[in-house]
Amino acid sequence: MRKCYFLWNKRRKGLWPAALCLAAACLFLTACSGPAEEEEKKSIRIGVSLYRGDDTFINNIRSELEANAKKYEQEKGIKVTLDIQDAKGSQNTQNSQVERFISLGCDVLCINPVDRMDASVIIDKAMTAEVPVVFFNRQPVEEDMNRWDKLYYIGVDAKETAVLQGQMVVDFYKKQPSEIDLNGDGVVNYVLLEGESSHQDSLIRTEWSIKTLKNGGVPIEKITGGIANWERSQASALMEQWLGEYPDTIELVVSNNDDMALGAIDALERAGVSGVNVVGTDGTIPGIEAVESGKLLGTVSANKEIYGSAMLEIAASCALGEALPEEYPLMDGTYYWPPQEILMRPEKD
């Protein structure tokens, strides 16, 4: 063996430089073309951060996302790992979660920002690591969204929600005015429950819901209103206070979401008051149950199946570096608005 090697070495001495160059070239090519180019990616990792894990609507979306991840795995044979974290209302916590997702090698992030005005830190980190981001439900400001072409947003169109909510009351009032104008004085006295003051949905929903009621010819008059931050318990406390301050006056409760609408219903039930109409939006599971049982006049329901599948499909395409799915057309290449529909309680005979 030694002899052979010696002979080869001696005789082919002139071939050594060429062999070394060939080996170096092979090493260089292997290093440049990552595994992604050599073989198809068979698994993806998605980092998901929720602004608050205890928010009913966000929880419904989370369940849809999980269901769609399973479906995607079965249909496409690609393993999907969802790493879902709760930011518990803290932007700092969410920023650390994003850092961790990136260090764990997530291929894409789905972020429900805590502070939609302050998405820049997340965007900086994602851009540096070249990890695309699908924001959802809490819309970052346009200036931030325009910073990179790998930033997307999915969320219901707040103006559409509000117009549908207002229209539902307009149609109901036209058919049965005495069901809303309870004392028959030609005026509908309402109270307004608003979500977080910094959330695009609260501001736009409030404005367009009331405009639609007025333009539709419902003779409304506002008694009072308040911010209950999307929360059932806060809305319940406010409503209890208003029922005390304005006894036998409130005829309609307009709420920026279902959870606060349910809080108002809790207070009405505690006070033993019946007949007051309450409208919400979201179409959460408890919201839809309340519509079906007749406690809630109606809700504007976001199609959560489509919401969840759009999130998963768009995120997965980003992760795999594929073209984005055509079923979910993006406005300006960035925004997808899932469809919504009105759900109203069954009519009384």
Ligand code: GAL
């Ligand atoms: C709104 C929704 C609320 C709450 C909020 C959280 O769109 O109507 O119920 O989930 O988002 O950002």
